[in-house]
Amino acid sequence: MPGFASLVDQKRPVRLLAAAISSGNLPHAFLFTGIEGIGKKTAAMTFAMACNCFNLQKGYPAEHPEATLAERSLVEPCGRCRSCKKIISGNHPDIILVKPAGAMIKVDQIRALCSKLVLKPYEANTRIAIIADAQKLNPEAGNTLLKTLEEPPEHTVFILTTLQASDILPTVVSRCQQIRFNPISSNSLQTYIENTHGLDATEASVIASMAGGSITRSELMTKSNWIDKRNWIINELEALPSRSVNLCLAFSEALSKNKDRVFTAFEIMKNWLRDIVVYNYAPEKIINTDLSEQIKISAKKTTINALVFKIRAIEKAERDIKANSNLRLTLDTLMITLSKGH
Numbered sequence: 355m356p357g358f359a360s361l362v363d364q365k366r367p368v369r370l371l372a373a374a375i376s377s378g379n380l381p382h383a384f385l386f387t388g389i390e391g392i393g394k395k396t397a398a399m400t401f402a403m404a405c406n407c408f409n410l411q412k413g414y415p416a417e418h419p420e421a422t423l424a425e426r427s428l429v430e431p432c433g434r435c436r437s438c439k440k441i442i443s444g445n446h447p448d449i450i451l452v453k454p455a456g457a458m459i460k461v462d463q464i465r466a467l468c469s470k471l472v473l474k475p476y477e478a479n480t481r482i483a484i485i486a487d488a489q490k491l492n493p494e495a496g497n498t499l500l501k502t503l504e505e506p507p508e509h510t511v512f513i514l515t516t517l518q519a520s521d522i523l524p525t526v527v528s529r530c531q532q533i534r535f536n537p538i539s540s541n542s543l544q545t546y547i548e549n550t551h552g553l554d555a556t557e558a559s560v561i562a563s564m565a566g567g568s569i570t571r572s573e574l575m576t577k578s579n580w581i582d583k584r585n586w587i588i589n590e591l592e593a594l595p596s597r598s599v600n601l602c603l604a605f606s607e608a609l610s611k612n613k614d615r616v617f618t619a620f621e622i623m624k625n626w627l628r629d630i631v632v633y634n635y636a637p638e639k640i641i642n643t644d645l646s647e648q649i650k651i652s653a654k655k656t657t658i659n660a661l662v663f664k665i666r667a668i669e670k671a672e673r674d675i676k677a678n679s680n681l682r683l684t685l686d687t688l689m690i691t692l693s694k695g696h
């Protein structure tokens with residue numbers, strides 16, 4: 355069930371939101387900041403439910419026996435009343451979500467929102483207007499929103515979500531109470547993946563350490579068989595020195611078919627080479643924990659200098675591609691460089 359307790363690793367935001375509801379003193383606007391995929395939108399929906407629940411609960415549900423005494427006194431929406439059900443199914447007329455249409459949130463979308471907010475809420479105690487990815491408000495839309503925030507409509511709380519406050523007009527930020535959401539710790543991510551996707555501990559640990567603290571990213575990785583793709587890239591990378599030029603170029607051709615995938619492949623390669631460097635000094639610190647045997651063998655066959663040389667070559671290719679150099683040409687050069695082994 356969606357609820358504050360379902361948010362992973364966001365104790366402080368949950369405490370602040372629950373306390374605001376308990377105090378009965380709600381700000382006109384919140385700004386939720388933090389990287390993609392860590393629960394900002396879930397928190398906004400839960401807050402909307404808690405503000406309007408007919409049967410507001412106290413305390414984390416029974417499936418969270420680890421909750422502290424303070425957490426047990428926090429409010430939590432019931433998830434079953436008419437209001438909660440409408441919000442969960444996306445059918446509540448007073449919980450309004452605005453998100454980018456294409457690349458931007460356009461001024462017409464904000465005008466449409468503001469004209470709704472002039473009227474009284476249909477049925478909610480507290481109407482919630484969620485503006486997701488507010489960094490995509492175009493300047494005109496941002497200024498229109500600002501005017502409404504300066505004279506906030508009654509019984510309404512705005513929740514803006516964005517990556518960082520500096521991406522938004524400072525005049526808008528100053529009208530909001532900012533709540534920072536943290537990246538999820540590797541340990542919590544690992545437990546989450548094990549519990550929700552049934553992965554074994556070793557695979558879950560690798561994905562958790564590569565997901566950059568984002569639940570959404572870890573789920574995408576799990577669903578797209580990321581481990582298999584990683585294995586393919588590492589095997590190709592390791593085989594390069596023993597291969598003909600033609601085969602090296604075949605690898606770069608395969609990678610070049612998808613520009614986004616190239617950057618993921620670079621991350622995988624750098625982490626792999628880093629693991630081989632780290633293995634000799636602190637084997638417990640490797641990321642690809644499920645491949646420790648292979649890392650051990652590779653570490654015996656190479657030198658730190660050769661590894662650092664390869665990591666630098668990958669970083670250079672990464673910079674060049676970001677600066678719009680020819681993708682295929684850059685990859686070809688990189689693969690030939692990596693195959694030299696040094």
Ligand SMILES: [Zn+2]
Nearest residue numbers: 407432435438
């Ligand atoms: Zn409810």
